[in-house]
Amino acid sequence: MTTYSAVVTTGVYCRPGCGAKPLAENVRTFELAASAEAAGFRACLRCRPYRAAGPIAPGAPELVCRAVRLIIDGVLDTGTETSLGARLAVSPRHLRRIFNDHLGVTPDRLARSRRAHFARRLLDDTDLTAADVAFASGFASVRQFNRQMREVFRASPSQLRHRRRRTDRLVADGGLTMRLPFEPPFDWDAMAAFFADHAVPGVESVSDRVYRRTVSLDGAPGVLEVHPGGTDHLLLRAHLPYWEGLIHVAERAGRMVGTDVGTAVRGPGAWGPFEAAVQAIVAQECNDLGEARRQLDLMVRQFGPHVPGLTHGLTHLFPSAEVLGAGDLTDLDLPPATIKSLAALTAGVASGAIVLDHGVRQADLVASLTAVTGIEPATAHQIALRLGHREPDAASRADEGRGSADGKASSADTRFCAATDSVQSGDEPAQIGGSRVRI
Numbered sequence: 001m002t003t004y005s006a007v008v009t010t011g012v013y014c015r016p017g018c019g020a021k022p023l024a025e026n027v028r029t030f031e032l033a034a035s036a037e038a039a040g041f042r043a044c045l046r047c048r049p050y051r052a053a054g055p056i057a058p059g060a061p062e063l064v065c066r067a068v069r070l071i072i073d074g075v076l077d078t079g080t081e082t083s084l085g086a087r088l089a090v091s092p093r094h095l096r097r098i099f100n101d102h103l104g105v106t107p108d109r110l111a112r113s114r115r116a117h118f119a120r121r122l123l124d125d126t127d128l129t130a131a132d133v134a135f136a137s138g139f140a141s142v143r144q145f146n147r148q149m150r151e152v153f154r155a156s157p158s159q160l161r162h163r164r165r166r167t168d169r170l171v172a173d174g175g176l177t178m179r180l181p182f183e184p185p186f187d188w189d190a191m192a193a194f195f196a197d198h199a200v201p202g203v204e205s206v207s208d209r210v211y212r213r214t215v216s217l218d219g220a221p222g223v224l225e226v227h228p229g230g231t232d233h234l235l236l237r238a239h240l241p242y243w244e245g246l247i248h249v250a251e252r253a254g255r256m257v258g259t260d261v262g263t264a265v266r267g268p269g270a271w272g273p274f275e276a277a278v279q280a281i282v283a284q285e286c287n288d289l290g291e292a293r294r295q296l297d298l299m300v301r302q303f304g305p306h307v308p309g310l311t312h313g314l315t316h317l318f319p320s321a322e323v324l325g326a327g328d329l330t331d332l333d334l335p336p337a338t339i340k341s342l343a344a345l346t347a348g349v350a351s352g353a354i355v356l357d358h359g360v361r362q363a364d365l366v367a368s369l370t371a372v373t374g375i376e377p378a379t380a381h382q383i384a385l386r387l388g389h390r391e392p393d394a395a396s397r398a399d400e401g402r403g404s405a406d407g408k409a410s411s412a413d414t415r416f417c418a419a420t421d422s423v424q425s426g427d428e429p430a431q432i433g434g435s436r437v438r439i
């Protein structure tokens with residue numbers, strides 16, 4: 001786990017392993033870069049902590065974790081601490097207090113720090129203009145961008161751009177390339193093998209160690225490509241209709257491939273929560289991955305918006321809940337149980353009975369999914385896993401279907417790691433566990 005050390009005599013904070021060796025009595029430690037900044041420290045120019053990956057709320061209570069996930073999703077780009085508190089059914093004062101107690105930073109300050117760090121990475125990695133960087137990073141205005149970059153880094157965006165190193169800038173041949181930092185080690189080939197096995201035809205593909213997929217931003221199509229970069233980062237190349245809110249695209253992409261968490265709980269995530277739920281429901285009634293892919297292929301061709309002109313087998317966007325909900329699924333070659341479950345899922349999403357976002361408690365998400373006819377608890381837990389719920393409970397439950405015959409250790413933590421290892425070694429049919437084909 002990353003622990004940042006700050007030196008009171010210099011006012012600078014560092015990643016672990018940075019060269020300076022200050023006297024112990026002058027050092028304060030912080031779990032988050034944002035907490036060090038909130039305490040008045042600035043990022044070291046040598047080790048550049050804003051470029052490091054680290055779990056965002058290590059060991060914090062569930063409420064804090066849910067709040068942090070919502071902040072990462074962008075609720076404070078336009079919302080306030082009051083509206084965030086309302087989402088979580090607590091007062092903003094209580095929210096600030098538990099944030100300060102556990103993270104040493106307020107929700108607003110954490111959101112500002114993440115935006116500033118992402119912007120700094122874009123200033124390093126890309127040639128986007130300062131205005132583009134501001135809106136790509138979730139700032140409301142260029143003025144706010146300039147002010148907050150000065151607050152965090154004590155320098156203007158143009159001064160920061162000027163300071164980037166020669167090797168920082170990534171040359172993009174079309175699209176925009178940026179780094180997705182991770183905590184090493186990272187077995188990209190195993191992760192890519194999982195995505196290759198589970199790719200939705202027309203929407204996702206893997207070739208030459210590159211994972212590609214179509215994405216929809218407010219209905220406009222885009223393409224993301226993820227491939228190996230270096231010892232501590234993957235590369236994300238984004239082809240998007242606009243750069244506004246890019247920070248959330250990058251966060252989602254990071255969550256999808258597991259760069260957002262430490263190695264102990266790393267596993268394949270999902271780009272779209274609805275897509276992941278549909279995949280799991282289809283797979284539940286299938287005998288093998290090939291059959292699931294064939295059924296998803298038919299679904300995507302019939303209901304997904306066609307995107308012409310793409311390469312690498314990408315042809316469609318995944319259909320939205322609205323489209324699938326309004327569509328006649330009986331034309332597809334799906335078992336009646338699957339059709340019934342999909343109809344219940346789309347109705348549940350439309351009515352709000354099922355909320356597939358990060359403000360929801362894992363147990364509530366699972367309960368709402370199993371209440372939908374035909375979804376088995378193991379499938380619901382798997383959906384929770386791919387949505388980024390990394391609490392040990394999700395892993396152990398998703399693992400239940402595998403039984404204990406494989407002799408894995410019985411604690412939830414160990415079983416999760418065991419399940420993740422199986423995924424990473426590409427073994428079939430382990431995936432993230434379960435009795436039949438798993439997403």
Ligand SMILES: [Zn+2]
Nearest residue numbers: 014018044047
């Ligand atoms: Zn340093």
